[in-house]
Amino acid sequence: MKENIDPCKSCAPPRVPVDEVADILVRQYGPWPDESESPVIDQLVWFLLSTRTTVENCEAAYAALRERFPSWDEMAEAREEELYSSLRPAGLYRSRARNLCATLLAIQNRFGSASLEALRAWPDGECEAFLLGLPGVGLKVARCVMSFGLGRPVLAVDTHIWRVTRRLGWHAFPGDAPSRPGADHLNALMPAGRDVLSLHVNLIRLGREFCPAGEPRCDVCPLGTICATGVDGFEKSRSEL
Numbered sequence: 001m002k003e004n005i006d007p008c009k010s011c012a013p014p015r016v017p018v019d020e021v022a023d024i025l026v027r028q029y030g031p032w033p034d035e036s037e038s039p040v041i042d043q044l045v046w047f048l049l050s051t052r053t054t055v056e057n058c059e060a061a062y063a064a065l066r067e068r069f070p071s072w073d074e075m076a077e078a079r080e081e082e083l084y085s086s087l088r089p090a091g092l093y094r095s096r097a098r099n100l101c102a103t104l105l106a107i108q109n110r111f112g113s114a115s116l117e118a119l120r121a122w123p124d125g126e127c128e129a130f131l132l133g134l135p136g137v138g139l140k141v142a143r144c145v146m147s148f149g150l151g152r153p154v155l156a157v158d159t160h161i162w163r164v165t166r167r168l169g170w171h172a173f174p175g176d177a178p179s180r181p182g183a184d185h186l187n188a189l190m191p192a193g194r195d196v197l198s199l200h201v202n203l204i205r206l207g208r209e210f211c212p213a214g215e216p217r218c219d220v221c222p223l224g225t226i227c228a229t230g231v232d233g234f235e236k237s238r239s240e241l
């Protein structure tokens with residue numbers, strides 16, 4: 001299916017209201033629970049492990065790390081090689097070990113221990129800038145930590161959300177991977193008071209179930225009657241009858 005990619009219209013207002021999509025997806029999948037009472041540092045380690053691997057492999061590596069190291073402070077002071085066997089299930093274990101040790105040490109140096117609880121009192125912009133300064137932390141991981149760990153109304157944009165929101169007509173930025181301007185544009189669309197965390201999780205679920213990178217299944221998608229691509233595809237198929 002041809003996608004509308006016009007950089008001149010990258011920031012056009014969405015044809016389909018964010019609130020309407022969010023409500024439909026909550027009816028389809030339910031809301032996501034608030035996780036922000038758990039330690040923020042747990043979320044950071046989790047999301048660093050979750051990049052470029054499956055949920056199952058991420059869970060295996062996370063559980064192995066928790067079993068191997070009684071605390072994140074002990075892990076911060078370990079040699080990288082001591083993390084290798086725990087990280088193997090997630091793949092890229094050498095670079096993950098290097099980034100995890102360097103990140104935990106940087107947090108220890110800043111806050112006196114491997115804890116990010118101090119961020120709860122910081123404004124969004126300062127939280128994001130600090131997280132982005134940590135080794136291995138990119139925009140998606142930083143915003144996942146802010147959303148899941150700190151309970152901030154920030155939309156973390158992954159490749160599923162990038163693809164689905166383009167098809168919905170919420171942006172027209174090019175490329176398969178989210179860009180910083182595109183991610184910021186999508187964040188600016190979030191209505192005040194919206195449960196952005198549930199929208200994040202549910203857009204990913206929809207992307208996996210109905211709207212994959214290949215041919216989307218608009219005929220059975222819960223957004224099929226309102227989505228820009230779904231409606232256009234439906235009208236096109238009717239005109240071809």
Ligand code: SF4
Nearest residue numbers: 211216218221227230
């Ligand atoms: S209607 Fe089609 S293009 Fe739109 S979100 Fe659903 S599957 Fe994707």
